[in-house]
Amino acid sequence: MKKKVITLFALFVSFLSFSQNDRLENREKIQALKVAYITEQLDLSTSEAEKFWPIYNTFEEEQHRLRQSSHDKREDINFDTLTESESQKLLDEMIAINKERISMYDTYILNLRKVLPAKKIILLKKVENEFKQKMFEEYRKRKGTKSRNRP
Known part of the structure; x- marks a missing residue:
């Protein structure tokens, strides 16, 4: 399961690399990743x-x-x-x-x-927070990389 998550975020990084100029497109990609992440982490049937x-x-x-x-x-x-x-x-x-x-x-x-069972509802908040944290970390990493590469 962890390999799937890592693969998912690797795909996210590559998706963003190809289209930095379109915020709406990026938002849709992030939403798709969020759906996949939540579905996987909650193990939704x-x-x-x-x-x-x-x-x-x-x-x-x-x-x-x-x-x-x-x-x-x-x-x-x-x-x-x-x-x-x-x-x-x-x-x-x-x-x-x-x-x-x-x-x-x-x-x-x-x-x-x-x-959903109560346990999955409780887990949902944790999973959403984890996803947000991963997105912030990726943003910080990208922003740091960009600012260092600027002349």
């Missing part, structure tokens, strides 16, 4: 994977939407002219977004419980 991925992808899209919405609201803030009442309204919106995030996560877990 075909049946489990068919039920799991729609739930996972829907949750990820909803999380992205919330993050984007929150980011957009913060970008529009003019701190020089922000009044106390506008600040109160923004805080209320932040609370509402956090409540929505918690509600979405609860629904996500309940939906996952219908298709």
Whole structure:
């Protein structure tokens, strides 16, 4: 199993080498690697994977939407002219977004419980963190290599 993971990341590195200029393409490749990594690490059966991925992808899209919405609201803030009442309204919106995030996560877990054993759901968070860590390490390694090679 470890050989598969190593092979997977070697493929990732080679994929990124061929198309550094297209962020969307790279994002899709990373997503494909993430799918493969999670599927392998959770040892998902075909049946489990068919039920799991729609739930996972829907949750990820909803999380992205919330993050984007929150980011957009913060970008529009003019701190020089922000009044106390506008600040109160923004805080209320932040609370509402956090409540929505918690509600979405609860629904996500309940939906996952219908298709995966509890142990795999718990393992999922660990596997996601490992994948992110590997991606950060690869990014740091690539960024370090690039900056050293620059004139």
